[in-house]
Amino acid sequence: MLLISYDISNNKLRTKFSKFLKKFGYRKQYSVFEIKNSDRILKNIQLGIAGEFEPKFSQTDSILIIETSETCKITRYGYAKNDESDLIIV
Template sequence: MLLVAYDISNNKLRTKFAKFLEKFGGRLQYSVFEITNSKRVLDIVLAEIEGEFADRFAQTDSIIIFNMSKQCKMTKFGYAKNSDEDLIII
């Protein structure tokens, strides 16, 4: 799993980056995405960020990518807690 947090000043680049991340994962907060997928897909995401976006980020932008393992413990509250539970409609 990857957690991607960003603060990008350029509106057009920020929108493009968010739309790119939405193809692979879900938004946890406005500028934080969770991407859960196979190692191959995670590697593709990282490679595309490096190849497509890295040169376009300004020195004032901040992009942090956390590589999370299954051993990492995450405690969630509120909506984040509910997003992990299965929804049953009767």
Template sequence: MNNVIIVTYDISNNKTRTHFSKFLEKYGVRVQFSVYEIQNSKRILDIVQNAIQAKFKKRFESGDSVYLFKANHNDTIRYGSAALIDKDLIIL
């Protein structure tokens, strides 16, 4: 399983952004607040790409952006091993 896509997004609408993020969580790992790494078979990666096209593209606003970068896991260079932990921010 050497197929990888990196999905990065900037979506202004909270509801759309949350729905999009939850969709990506089903297939990949959040590596930054708006960046997911999805490692899977080519078939699954195609499903993800097609779902973004069919279900989400029409919901994106003019200022939104979503990028999919295709890569091969063997060609990936990674420094550090920190994992992003989603925690609610509380300001007192």
């Protein structure tokens, strides 16, 4: 799993970046996305950032990509704890 957090000052660029990330995963918080990881997906995201977004960044903009492993322990609280369970509606 990837966690991608971003802080982009330009509203238009920030909106464009969030739409870019929606193609790969789900928004967890306002500026945090959770993405199911594969080498291909990570490479596509990195190429998209380097080619389309990084040249437009100001000195205050930042993106963090955190790669978690299968052995990484994740504790969820609040709404996030429902993300791991299946929901069946009859």
